[in-house]
Amino acid sequence: MRLPGLTCFWLIVAFCFTLEAQEPLAPTGKLVDLGGHRLHIRCTGKGAPAVVVENGLGDFSFDWILVQREVEKFTRICTYDRAGYAWSDSGPKPRTYAQLNLELHDALGKIGESGPFVLVGHSFGGTVVRNYAAAYPKQVAGMVLVDIVHEDQRIPMGPNAARVRDFAQGKAIPPPRETMLPSDKPAAVPPRGIEPIGPPYDKLPRDVQQLHSWAESLGALEDAENSQKEWSSESMALLHATPQERSLGTMPLIVLTRASGGYGNDLGVPAAELESERKRLQAQLALLSTNGKQVIVQSGHNMHLEAPDAVVNAIRTVVDLSRR
Numbered sequence: 001m002r003l004p005g006l007t008c009f010w011l012i013v014a015f016c017f018t019l020e021a022q023e024p025l026a027p028t029g030k031l032v033d034l035g036g037h038r039l040h041i042r043c044t045g046k047g048a049p050a051v052v053v054e055n056g057l058g059d060f061s062f063d064w065i066l067v068q069r070e071v072e073k074f075t076r077i078c079t080y081d082r083a084g085y086a087w088s089d090s091g092p093k094p095r096t097y098a099q100l101n102l103e104l105h106d107a108l109g110k111i112g113e114s115g116p117f118v119l120v121g122h123s124f125g126g127t128v129v130r131n132y133a134a135a136y137p138k139q140v141a142g143m144v145l146v147d148i149v150h151e152d153q154r155i156p157m158g159p160n161a162a163r164v165r166d167f168a169q170g171k172a173i174p175p176p177r178e179t180m181l182p183s184d185k186p187a188a189v190p191p192r193g194i195e196p197i198g199p200p201y202d203k204l205p206r207d208v209q210q211l212h213s214w215a216e217s218l219g220a221l222e223d224a225e226n227s228q229k230e231w232s233s234e235s236m237a238l239l240h241a242t243p244q245e246r247s248l249g250t251m252p253l254i255v256l257t258r259a260s261g262g263y264g265n266d267l268g269v270p271a272a273e274l275e276s277e278r279k280r281l282q283a284q285l286a287l288l289s290t291n292g293k294q295v296i297v298q299s300g301h302n303m304h305l306e307a308p309d310a311v312v313n314a315i316r317t318v319v320d321l322s323r324r
Contacts, residue, residue: 084224
């Protein structure tokens with residue numbers, strides 16, 4: 001006889017849990033007005049060149065806390081949330097590399113952060129910072145690429161392995177803009193509940209784990225990421241079509257590569273073939289600069305969480321080389 005009452009109780013709990021997931025939390029940095037939308041950015045420490053971090057898909061500014069709190073001891077470091085992530089408002093569409101670059105460039109300028117910068121790009125963010133260096137070459141003093149994807153590298157995508165550029169449709173990439181249009185507003189997405197934190201995010205401090213869970217629950221995130229993924233294939237195709245060796249000139253560059261790709265034989269391509277391809281193409285990334293170097297790290301893909309010391313050491317090295 002108590003079953004209906006218990007059911008109502010748990011429905012109320014679930015409803016409150018969903019509300020809690022959507023409740024905004026206090027930003028850890030500044031909200032920078034870019035003319036119709038705001039970007040969240042957090043800079044700590046002192047020194048030049050300043051380090052600027054571009055996250056991978058599904059990561060947020062605070063996910064780099066293990067790295068940021070060490071780097072801030074020897075130079076300034078800025079982490080930020082792309083439009084649609086955490087405290088950052090949704091931004092103009094499409095979410096191309098050029099659009100992401102413009103917003104970051106303008107936000108840094110508005111808060112008085114002057115380059116040239118050492119750019120750190122993880123995963124998806126690695127190709128974004130490569131594009132930033134092409135768009136604003138005088139603003140980049142060095143680069144650290146943290147287990148990024150080479151434009152010719154096959155990665156697990158659904159049931160098979162494929163190249164991101166394989167999905168390009170040859171669409172012209174529109175010029176970036178700060179002006180928001182009515183069509184830029186993301187479609188209403190039902191609120192999502194907070195998911196339990198799992199590896200490797202359980203390595204974050206407890207309060208930061210809570211921030212990550214909250215940010216993952218926000219509806220604007222999926223809309224932003226879908227646009228990023230769609231247009232990433234077009235940019236990857238352009239990189240493939242253009243010679244990239246020495247494209248960064250003599251810029252100090254460190255490429256961090258995980259020791260093992262961890263592929264299975266269920267991706268339509270033998271795991272050994274994918275691993276051989278990964279190692280060859282990761283080594284090629286170091287050739288983007290005549291002053292490039294590859295470092296193999298005993299870690300999974302999320303090195304900023306699983307091997308933060310390796311990431312900090314790479315940043316320190318590039319900062320020191322840039323200062324010379």
